[in-house]
Amino acid sequence: MKARSIFGKSPTEVQIALKEAIGDGFIPTLAIVFISIKQDRKAVREILAAQSIDVFGATSCGEFVDGHQSKGEIAILLMDLSRDLYAIVFEDMGAQSIQAAAKKVASSALSNFSNPTLIICSTGVTPDSEMFDGMSLVHELSESIGRDRIFFGGMAGDDFTLTGTSVFTQNEETNHGLVALVFNADKVSLNGMAITGWKKLGISRKVTHSKGKLLYSIDGKPAVEMYLKYLGKGEEGEDQEFDLLNELSFEYPFITERENSQEILIKSPMNIDHEENALVMDMEMMEGETFWFSVPPDFDIVEEIINEAKEVKNTVGEDSDALLVFSCAGREPALGPLVTMENEGLAEVWKSPMAGFFTYGEFGRAKNGQQHVHSTACCWVALKEK
Template identity: 75%
Template sequence: MKAKSISGKSPEEIQLALNTSLVDGFTPTVAFVFMSVKQDRKAVSEILARHNIDIFGATSCGEFVNGNQSSGEIAILLLDLAKDAYSILFEEIGMESMEETAKKVANSALSLFANPSLIVCSTGVTPSSELFDGIDLVHELSAALGKEKIFFGGMAGDDFNLTGTAVFTKNQETDHGLIAIVLDADRVSFNGMAITGWKRLGISRKVTQCKGKLLYTIDDKPAVDMYLNYLGKGKEGENREFDVLNELSFYYPFIVERDNGEDILIKSPMSIDYEENALVMDMEMIEGEKFWFAIPPDFDIVQEITDEASKVREELGQDADALLIFSCAGREPALGPLVTMENEGLAEIWNSPMAGFFTYGEFGRAKNCGQNFHSTACCWVALKEK
């Protein structure tokens, strides 16, 4: 399988880049398209469709290919994968439950190939501008596919607006649903990993009062006061203009241990509900749940991610044909240039064309763990046609 990555600031630039990529006889069959909501998805889809290229697309909070990281632009990974080695599925959730939607995708995948692997992208926010329930999706899809089946991916973004995201194919699009590319794992090897890197800060804490995504008290103390005071921002408690998400949460989320104790889940305060005097979380907290305040990784996170990828690469003894990266939108503001170093380092290790985007949540397996939903993770997957 041959792959090439292209990027551009407009559909016109994508047309030029695509034309250049085809000069040597390269004939891609499928494109992973990650692009800003500001860009013209229809125009880009029509450009690719004219060359009979299938599309797996998602809107982004920033996008990247080898040597270029952008915001508000378009990133594409082109593959000449055999048509009978993959299939693209599209599901609009609408009034269906997550369980029903996941079963549809799983049943289709299992009917297509005896040994399927999937790359999955969901929308990132619901039509009511709530964050999409990535935990439920991963749980239901993993249960329907079987625990041994592997999938990686992420939730679409919208340039941090949190108002509307989309996933799309060559001729379908939804603001509440998911797409999946199902690969025949007997013909395409599929290796990946999700790593967060955030570290515990201080002692463990306990959720003592919460309701849904509203967190009222931590260790029987007002959650808003404790969070702000602990991080030296207590004076902001009465400032209704204070942006909790951008000022604090990207850097200092909460670490929750998963049940197996070998992996963590990051949960983040999104805002303050001043009427309820509560933190509004991105995911529900559970009364009695133990967690830690957290601090972002330092330079060693790049080494950790590339070291783990190197071990996988060495065990396989071969480069990848293509590399996809789903990196949390919170990593870029929290880690700055380290994010670029992560992405470029992974592409260098796998010696392959790469594309990815900044997401509202990631799907994949952490080291020695099962299928999970992640937040603040760098989630990569390397593909190699056998």
């Protein structure tokens, strides 16, 4: 399999880049498209369709290829993989549950290949502007397709507007659903990892009152007051205009431990419900749940990610044909240029064309871990035709 990455600030630029990419025996069959909601997705799909290129796509909170990182643009990874080695599965959820949609994706994957692996993207927010329940998706997909199956991916973004995300194929699109790129694992290998890098800060805390995604009290004290004061922002508690997500949550989310596991899960306060005097979380926090405040990674996170990638590569014993990176939208504002160093470093390790986007959640496995949904993670996967 050969791969090439292209980018553009408009469909016209993409068309020019595509024309330049095709040639020298490279005739792509598949395009993985990460695109801003500001861009004309239909036009990009038509450009690719004119070249008989299949499409797997998601909207982004920023996108990148090797050597170029952008906001509001279009990033595409082109591959010339034989069509008998992959299938694209699209599921518009409509009124059905996440569990039902996941079961259908698993059934389709298994009907295409006896030994499937997947790249999967879901929408990132629901039509009601609630965060998509990635935890339920990962659990049901793992149960339905088999816990030993590998899948990586992310939840679509919308340039941080929380107004609506999309996933799409060449002919279909939804603002509430899934798209899966299914590979024959006997012919195409996927090797990857999800790493967060956030560290525990101080002593453990306990949720003492919560309801759904509303967190009312921590250690018997008002959650809003405790969180803001702990991070030196106590005076902002009454400010209706205070942007909790951008000012604090990207850098200082909560660390919880996954059930029956030493792996961690990051949960982030999204905003403040002033009427309820509660933190609105991206994921539910149960009463009695233990967690820690956190601090973002230091410079050594880049070294950690690169070293882990080198270890995986040494185990595999070869370069990859292509690389995909699903990086949490919160990493860029929290880590700044370190995020670019992560992405470029991964591409250099694997010596392959790369494309990725900033997500509202990531799907993958931590080192020696199970299949999970992640938050604040850098989740990467290297593809290789056997």
